[in-house]
C-alpha cells in the first residue's frame with residue numbers, strides 16, 4: 001500500500017511557505033500563481049499553521065476585512081496537523097476524519113516534505129484501486145467477461161481466451177456468442193431469461209465450444225449491466241472451467257466404485273460401524289454369512305446385536321489394547337456367533353479402529369472369515385486319522401492275539417488230551433469225575449476261544465468261492481432251530497432269489513451269521529422273533545438279521561465292533577464275535593452296519609458285492 005511520502009511525490013508540487021506577517025492579498029496571489037489551495041505559515045523557521053482557501057472565505061465575509069492589510073498569521077488555523085511520511089492511505093484518511101481538517105503536513109526526519117488534502121489522498125487511493133482491479137482482471141485464473149445483450153464480447157481477460165483456446169483478443173471479440181460459443185445455442189437463451197429475471201445467475205452449468213471445436217464444461221456466474229435509464233445493455237461475470245473438476249469427480253467416482261467392488265466381491269464379511277455402534281457398511285458376504293440384508297442393518301441395527309452378549313464390548317477393549325496386534329487392531333480373534341436364523345457361525349474376526357486427523361476414534365471395521373467348512377474338513381481329517389490309528393491298533397492286536405493263540409494252542413490241547421486220558425481212569429460214578437468233566441469242558445471252551453482268536457487274526461487265510469448266501473443261512477438256521485425254539489424265539493425268513501453268486505469264504509460267512517444269530521438269541525432272553533432277510537441292491541446283496549431283543553445303548557454303538565468289547569458276563573462272551581465278523585466282512589469287500597433301539601430290537605445289515613472275484617484271489 002502507498003505511503004504518505006509516495007503520494008507527496010506523485011503530486012510533484014512543492015508547497016509554499018510564507019511568514020506570518022505576509023498579507024492575505026499576497027498570499028492569495030501566491031496561491032493563484034502556484035495553483036494551490038493551501039499555504040504554510042512560518043515564524044522563526046518554524047511552521048506554525050496552514051492558511052487555506054476555506055480560511056479566506058471565512059475572512060472575506062467578516063466586516064472591515066481588508067486583504068491588503070490583514071496578516072495571514074492572524075487568520076490561519078494554528079497547530080501542526082502532522083502525519084509521519086510512513087502513514088498509509090488508510091491511516092491518513094482516518095487521521096483526517098478524526099481532526100476534521102482539510103490538510104495534513106507530512107513530516108520526514110524533522111522536515112516537512114509535503115501537504116496532502118483529502119482529495120490528494122482519495123485520488124491516489126482510487127488510482128491504486130483501479131490498478132489493482134486491472135491487475136486482477138489480467139491475472140485471475142477464471143475467465144472474466146463483459147458482453148452485450150445481442151451476443152458479442154466487449155472485453156475478456158487472458159484467462160478466458162486461454163480457456164476457450166483463442167490467441168487473439170481481437171478475434172475473440174468478433175465471435176457470435178450464441179452460435180460460436182454455446183454448444184447448444186438454446187442454453188444462451190435460458191441464461192438470458194434467468195439473468196434478466198433475477199438480475200444475476202449463479203453457477204449455471206453449460207457446455208461451450210473451444211476455438212478448436214472441443215467441448216468444455218463451464219460454470220457461469222454473472223449479473224446484468226444497465227444503462228442510465230435502467231435498460232439492460234449486457235452482462236458481465238465469470239466463467240469457471242469445470243473440466244478438471246468433472247474429471248476429478250469421475251476419478252473419485254471410479255475409485256469409489258472400485259473400492260466398493262472390492263468390498264462387495266470379497267468372499268469375507270466386511271462390516272463397519274460408527275463409535276455408537278450404528279452399522280454403516282455391510283457387504284454381500286456379510287449378508288450371506290450372517291443372513292441379515294444390508295438394507296435392514298445399515299443405519300438400522302446396532303453392531304452389538306450380531307455378537308453374543310458382552311462380546312462386542314470385549315472386542316472393543318481388545319482393539320484398544322496393545323496386546324492383540326497393536327493399539328487400534330485385533331488380529332484373527334476366534335469368534336463363534338449366531339446367524340439371524342439361529343445357525344451357528346464359527347470363524348476368525350480381524351478388526352481395526354479408524355481415527356480422524358485429531359486422533360479420535362470414528363469408525364470400527366471388521367473382516368470375518370467363516371471357517372465352518374475348513375473346520376469341518378479338519379474334523380473329518382481328524383476322524384479319518386483316528387480310524388486309521390484304530391485299524392493300526394487292531395492290526396497290532398491281531399498279531400499279538402495270533403501269537404498268544406499259537407503259543408497257547410499246543411499246551412491247551414495237551415491238557416485236553418491229558419484230561420480225556422484221566423477220564424478213562426476215573427469211573428463215571430466217582431465224585432471226582434464231575435470235577436474232571438468241568439475242567440475238560442472249560443478247557444474245550446478255552447480251545448474254542450483260541451480258534452476264534454486265530455480266525456480274528458488271520459481272516460484272509462480262507463479260500464473263497466462263488467457262494468449262495470441263502471443256502472448258508474438255511475443251513476445255519478436249520479442247525480440252530482431247535483436251540484432257538486427252546487429260547488422261545490420264532491424264526492422268520494425272507495429270501496431273495498438271485499443271491500447265489502457272492503464270491504466269498506463260506507467258512508467266514510458261516511461264522512459271521514452264526515455269531516449274529518447267537519448275539520440275537522442272547523439279546524432275547526424272554527424270547528422274541530429272529531428275522532433273516534436277503535435282498536439285492538444294485539450290485540450288492542444285503543443280508544439283514546433282526547431281533548426283537550434288548551437293543552444296544554447309544555453309548556455302546558461305537559464300541560460293539562471293538563475287540564474284547566462285551567456287555568455279557570465272562571462266561572457267555574469275550575467280545576470277540578463282532579470284531580471277527582467285521583474283519584471277515586471287510587475281507588470280503590463288504591460292509592456291516594447296525595441299527596438298534598433300546599427295548600425294541602436290533603438289525604445288523606451286511607452288504608456283500610455280487611458276482612465279483614476279488615483281485616487278490618485271481
Ligand code: ADP
Pocket residue numbers: 515519520523547549550551552560561565566567568572573574575576577578579602
Ligand atoms: P460278545 O457277544 O462276546 O459280547 P460281540 O462282539 O459279538 O461279543 O458283541 C459285543 C457286544 O455287542 C455284546 O456284548 C452286546 O452288548 C452287543 N450286541 C451284539 N449284538 C447284539 C444284539 N443283537 N442285540 C443287543 N446287543 C448286541
